[in-house]
Amino acid sequence: MRCLGADAASLSRFDRAEGITRVLRNHGDLAPWEEPRPLHETYRIDGWRNLVTVLLQGRSWTGTLDDPDLPGPDRDLLVSLDKYAALSSPVFVGGQVWGELYVTRRAGRPPFEELDLMVAQTLMGLVGAALRHLQDRAVLHELAYRDRLTGLGNRRAVDDRLERVFARDPLAAPVGLLVGDVNGLKEVNDEQGHAEGDRLLREVARVLTAEVARHPGGLAARIGGDEFSVVLEGVDDEQMQEVTKRLTAEVEALAVGDGLSCGFAVAEQRPGGAPSPAAAGRALLRLADAMQYRSKRQSRATRNGRVADGLGTLARHQIGAADRAAGRELAGRVLTAVQAADGDTEERLAALAASVAQGLGAASWWLSDSDGRDLVIRRGEYLRQGDLGTGTMPVAAGDRYPLADYPASAAVLRGGVFFATLEDGHSTERAFLAANGYVSMLAAGTTRNGVGWLVEIMGDAVTQPLAPHEGLLLALVELAANGAPGGR
Template identity: 35%
Template structure:
């Protein structure tokens, strides 16, 4: 009972999927007195059993969290045939034990592939417990002992069945939390990330930019003409436009690599967060996004603003400043349909790949050589003389004042004056 409680507590405090898998395998291994434990999931689409975690004394070639350790599911018929039918129809998912010489106790779950794996990796016995989630076979819990150790008996197989039920409950809770997390960080219409995830990733990217010097770029895109599409063609067409541009933005994120995030900030505003690629590469992808948005049969294109630490934009102390620079570029980039993105720099905007724009000198100290124009002081009033061909302005004529009429005579209100009665009183 203590082993079951410890397993449930370890899975409850895990903060990620990998920690949950490790806690499940480690708790089962300790409870059953094994030297090795593995947790695998049945991927029905490709038809394979994929190992999620290997915990304990690993053999040569085994990794704790393997990237691609899979086995064809047809090699394990007990997963897909009669045992699966018994589990899925409400039967108890009983565990069974096997040894390097064959099944212990003549169990029907015998599989020569597992026996061969035990011999190849120097293990003497194993117990396999099926995992069932929501009435469907999900995977298996595997615990092994080294060669020469006592084999698993019926009592230990029963304990493995109980442990598998606890692990399945923890995995179901993990799946619900992952689904809630996915909904919390995903835009429901486009499937892209939302503003909450962008803020979180941007803070992490800023830390890596300061620590590792990686180039951080932000592309803000304003979808033009969405309101007109909603008003003239309906909100269904407007939602379809948002979905199509989300696909365009997702392809742009794929061009920049795995460290790029495509998101919808809200309404008609989208963004692309890239960590690692250079500023010129990000601008080239932004130009492709503008061209692809222009090619859509609805809408009026997109206005893009690019702010990158690879350009001379000065130190980026906060995510708000990077957003402000990119958003200002998107606002100033609103113009004709299919206009290129606006690139922000320390000395103003400049064309992608071109030199910075030269500012006109201001003030008497910055007057270029040979400039002989007379500059008037802003406080000194100056009136230019009239043109010789221009007629002098006519004086303004004041309209005659209307005579003031006397106030209208009104009849004074009548007041009632109390009078004495003419009746006399005779005593």
Template identity: 35%
Template structure:
């Protein structure tokens, strides 16, 4: 049996029938670990640690290759040798390293040994610089292109790397490539599912998840609900492509807000509705950042952002849905206040009596077609009134569970309440309706009274 003996990487005598099995077991373990990786950084660490173990190396690394430049992204074990740290943390250019150049162009693995006169002189020089005696590198090929390389180094106490070591490293590189491709694909899927394709912000699901996480932390949680004033006008006058650009501008503003509030999340809820969820920031600080950023970065085409804030410091421990609702109500109040200021400088151009009569006719007809239920009836009234007033946007609010008024339904196309429109409101009991009106529509007492009468009929008729 002595004639069939072999030595491992540490020079120990082993049975040659057992040694390959050990390598297979270690590769299988590496494969299982790589299956659990969810980020490229995780893959890199596992790759370096696995190469160290499988190859019996003194050090190992996974390197990223891009634009003919090789950079180490994970190494094992962490080195305290200044020479090795400088080598592994620097960037290597293919034009200066023949072995790296061949790996990129021909996907050729390489070996270097300080005692072998045929080894690449550049790699041998590097080995001597870091106190090594043998090294290897194998390509990591992802989706048909060289993504990086797995490298390993041995010092004087280990034997030089051989063909079996290169073969084992190539198998490991294949496992690493598969893990990187999977992680990259999963990241693309997460991006498609989680992000709003127009603005690049998170979608409603991401915003809800961020709110749940923030509330579970026990820290002060704030939700800022935002609305775009002027989107309908921009779409109508300049086209939907310009409107899309406007929404992207809103996304840029919200990203600036999150940059100043670490740990916050910005999302597009839908249409022209956006939100920012913060965790661990005092509401006064959030208010200051939002108001300052909105003022410093105005939207193009005369559009503007209306926003409202709700905080657990005021509401106490409440579900995320309640906090979103409170923020939405605050945003609605802010928009309404702006509309009232605008209304003072925009005298109605239509006859209030004629407008009130038309509203009663439209509203009564809408109630006749409406489904049962107070919300459905109020929505019908609001939509009919919006048609008469030409503002487009309308909202139904109710005091739920005796709390503050909250938006329970909204519709129409957002009107530019900040520049060329005003708001008409009608209320009865715990319910109210707000309707955007164009600057040319009559909004006097007669119109308001007509809307209030329709709201009362809608509520009483649903009882």
């Protein structure tokens, strides 16, 4: 402070993951509201043009109350501090902006000049070197929640944030999760070198930091090599769509790379009735990730001259010779199993579900009936439970699911079929898939003697395509419910 002839000085730490700077220490001639070691003095960079200059662009600035170009927030801050002139300089640690030095002078003192800027930059270089030494000693703690290349949070930070959000039951506010892949990173690395690829990742991180600064409590993270995410609270689908548009446009405008493929999901409660906060966080991530892959496929189709919106429909209804052959084999296998089943409708439908699941390499099958209010699971089997993660409770006989929460299931109980994936289908069915570690679901219903029955076949990454067998499953369920030809 003495080297710069300042009357007061503040040192702040920049949090890229949340788009805010936290004041660590205030010293000198302080305003009545300032504290030497504040606990809660933070500034969100959104709306502070000069903070963006310092923290995201790494450039110093000076200004005075007499300057007509001084932005309003900076002017208001100087007035509240009862000061006339300000100088701000970035603190670099390891080549990235670590924080900010902000010094001020009272009225009657001269403004800061170019020489003061040079002195401040030299001093902050020394401070940065000292901080680097201290940071190296705490590197293991830093690595636990931070991505070292970009300064954003990492996957663990996202998991912990979502777990804290879903620990509130009910949620205090809806939570949105965006997942985005950087397009063209491999090409940049291959053609221009990994240093340029790293620069692209840092530029994308800068864009995400500026975005989360718009949203109190937001978190930006790099969760994989070219994969980023943003967690926002108190948002709906429309707001998340606007965030997605801004991010894709700004990354598209970067000098390198080929834009950002984004997908998002919003939850107002634990998705799919996930039994624990950790399981709910994993389910939301699966939903957002699925929509991100859908966006990437649509972008690829658009570049190839195809109609992106028709991809899902074409893939679902174009059945080739291999699918027809598989269907014939499956029908024969199932009819044999149903004819061999003893007992009533439940026995026959259970034999059908087990045979279909085994024939398609499904992850599990479930048979439920309905009393008009709930679906009640009567039988089922995990053929592959998969990695559902800690805290996830498997589906079991006797579990009840309110029909009002699962409209697609309720709609087919009198006879019908539906297919859902993590990308397509009613939101509650998609959430159920995500919460239970599945990627697709084929279900058919029927009513027998006033009782509604539902057969569900759950698919994972290794299951054969389920969609081509919608019509076949519906026909087989009707046959089994009424007694298959040649059966009892």
